[in-house]
Amino acid sequence: MFCLKKGPYQIITSSSHLDECPDLPVLCGCNEKIPQCSLVSHNETCPKAIIPCEYNTVGCEKRMKREEQEKHNEEAIKKHLEVAVKRINNLQLNLDVAMKEIDALQLLLPTNQVIMLNKYTKKKEQDDNWHSPGFYTSRGGYKMSLHVYPNGNGIGKGTHISCYIRLMAGEYDDTLEWPFQGEVTIVLLNQLEDKNHKKYTTSFDSTYKSSQRVREGRSTSGFGRIKFISHEELEYNPVTNCQYLKDDSLYFRVSGKATSKTKPWLVGASGVIQSKC
Ligand SMILES: [Zn+2]
Ligand SMILES: [Zn+2]
Ligand SMILES: [Zn+2]
The missing domain is CATH 1.10.287 (Helix Hairpins)
Structure with a gap:
């Protein structure tokens, strides 16, 4: 008798138990007698089981x-x-x-550009203004540059550094939304420790002329702060442990973030594919 269950013989041999007895031998296609309860595991190795090609x-x-x-x-x-x-x-x-x-x-990740302005004293004395190389607000984003007047301009002349952001003609302008809307943050870095940086955030509004698209070869007005920082404030300050001007150089970090009010889903998109019809 195959059944491993203990009990009165009449019950174990009854047809209702045989139907459910786990030990009931079943004849497999491979000619082996397998207890009912082991059929599934036997199928994993049975040479006659139908399997997908390895x-x-x-x-x-x-x-x-x-x-x-x-x-x-x-x-x-x-x-x-x-x-x-x-x-x-x-x-x-x-x-x-x-x-x-x-x-x-x-493309969605904003870039963080560190821009170095060297020979500060000479630029200041010659009343020069300086354009940083162009950079993008993000990969595939708006191109802009930092515009610095070491000796100030307008009401800041002779006392302050003036800083502006200028949009430039960029590689992705065709797919971007115009005018540029968003925020640009200019940070003048404290070269002594990673705090007390001088920070200024400017919002570009669609109504500003400086938000308009710039065509190759054209220049545009910038947007920023005339009195970004006073000349005195650049020097070493032991109280705040700040020194923005060191080795005759300034370091700026510029980050831009585009926001779109009309097509927010386009912000950071690498392009728009248009259908032909
Ligand atoms: Zn049984
Ligand atoms: Zn088998
Ligand atoms: Zn095959």
């Missing part, structure tokens, strides 16, 4: 008895190679798509 992950769709796999592998070398090559090409395509998506995501 190359199904690369694209072979054949199903066969387990014992036929080896023979199938020998016969299907060429086919398996072909589907594998196709699979690799698809992966490459997916990778390209993923890389593009990563690029698009990076």
Whole structure:
């Protein structure tokens, strides 16, 4: 008797128990007698069980008895190679798509530019003004530059440094929204420790002339602060442990953040694809 259950013989041999007895032997297709309860685990190794080809992950769709796999592998070398090559090409395509998506995501990250102005004293004495190289608010974003008057201009002349942000003609202007709306922060760095930096945030409003798109070769008015910092404040201050001017150089950090009121979903987009019809 196969049943491992203990109990009155009449109950164990009753047909209602036999139906549910876990130990009831069942004849498998491989000619083995398997206790009912072990059928599932036996199927994992049974040579007659129908299984997908072991190359199904690369694209072979054949199903066969387990014992036929080896023979199938020998016969299907060429086919398996072909589907594998196709699979690799698809992966490459997916990778390209993923890389593009990563690029698009990076567009959303604001950039943080550190800009160095050197030979400050000379520029100040010659009453020069200085344009930083152009930079982008984000990858694929607005191009701008920092405009510094070391000796000040307007009402700041002779007493203050004046700082402005100027929009420039940029590579992505066609896909960006105009006029530029957003915030630009100019930070003059304290060169002694990472605090007490001199910070000024300016908002670009659509009504400003300086928010308009700039065409290549044209210059535009800037937007910023005439009295950004006084000349005295640049020097070493032991009370606040501040020194903005050191080795005749100033360091600025400029960050920009575009905001769009009409098309917020476009902020940071790498471009707009238009349909033909
Ligand atoms: Zn039983
Ligand atoms: Zn079997
Ligand atoms: Zn196969």
